């Protein structure tokens with residue numbers, strides 16, 4: 001059986017290819033890396049815990065892909081390009097077959113996005129993967145959560161709800177009425193959305209041309225849009241007791257074929273709006289920039305849909321909040337112009 005050091009040498013060292021000759025990756029006490037001139041370093045980190053972030057029987061390849069992809073998704077939301085990453089890996093046993101699959105997942109996503117693995121730590125314990133990733137953005141050009149303005153359109157990339165439905169497929173909890181209507185290919189498509197998310201990195205460099213604020217959707221559309229509103233409210237001087245909220249039109253939410261079948265049969269919007277695991281971007285944009293955004297994204301094969309707008313609420317009468325912090329009640333859901341209540345739609349929370 002390979003020792004910890006052999007394991008690192010055989011599996012992980014090859015993944016550090018791609019560094020410049022004057023950079024140091026795996027093998028020393030620390031990595032030494034260059035940042036391009038006139039750029040700022042952007043640092044993100046996310047942890048995946050078995051049974052919490054992915055079903056326990058998820059393939060090792062997919063676990064590795066997702067651990068890297070969710071960090072790439074955070075960089076995309078900042079308008080940043082990825083540079084390199086490190087990996088803190090906690091494994092319950094030294095299982096060569098599992099580790100080979102895991103390393104292959106890292107190799108594939110690493111070579112696809114050209115990101116070397118530059119270091120990490122390997123420990124024994126319940127399966128937990130933490131990736132820390134560094135990227136960069138032209139100085140002063142990072143996109144914040146906090147830039148939303150009254151009148152902005154709220155946009156999302158591609159489709160919403162596929163990851164959450166993928167989890168239902170994985171856990172076999174899709175309602176019987178829906179199961180029979182979804183094809184094998186659609187089931188696989190949903191599983192792939194859950195296990196092999198595709199971060200919106202291609203769009204991230206153009207995003208700064210048009211977006212006032214952005215976030216990636218990990219906890220659920222409503223919760224993550226709530227973060228945009230919360231952070232944006234911190235930056236605007238509250239005028240006349242006003243607070244930012246949003247109006248979202250349900251009929252505009254972009255749904256895949258499978259998600260449409262799910263909604264038509266269950267009408268259960270919280271799964272789509274608050275299930276999470278989307279790894280799409282939600283951003284706000286001045287209305288006159290929508291055409292430019294759709295033109296740029298169209299060239300990249302990314303669909304951008306305006307699903308609603310940022311509005312100014314009267315804090316005392318209309319908003320549920322008593323502070324600048326909006327609650328989900330400050331996001332109004334409309335169906336064909338009529339206000340509707342979709343029930344519990346808080347988004348994923350660990351505690």
Ligand SMILES: Nc1ncnc2c1ncn2[C@@H]1O[C@H](COP(=O)(O)OP(=O)(O)O)[C@@H](O)[C@H]1O
Pocket residue numbers: 045046074218219
């Ligand atoms: N344990 C922690 N220590 C320091 N900062 C943290 C910790 N957990 C989260 N944060 C920070 O809080 C902010 C929000 O985190 P999170 O909700 O996890 O965002 P995301 O959904 O983009 O991963 C980020 O700036 C993140 O770096």
Ligand SMILES: Cc1ncc(C[n+]2csc(CCOP(=O)(O)OP(=O)(O)O)c2C)c(N)n1
Pocket residue numbers: 046047051052053054055056070167218219220275276277348
């Ligand atoms: C087994 C399993 N249960 C539940 C989920 C759903 N889920 C778990 S964590 C999470 C939200 C994202 O995780 P978090 O740690 O909050 O990531 P961050 O927002 O920091 O990127 C979701 C939707 C899942 N993916 N797998």
Ligand SMILES: [Mg+2]
Pocket residue numbers: 045046
């Ligand atoms: Mg996080």
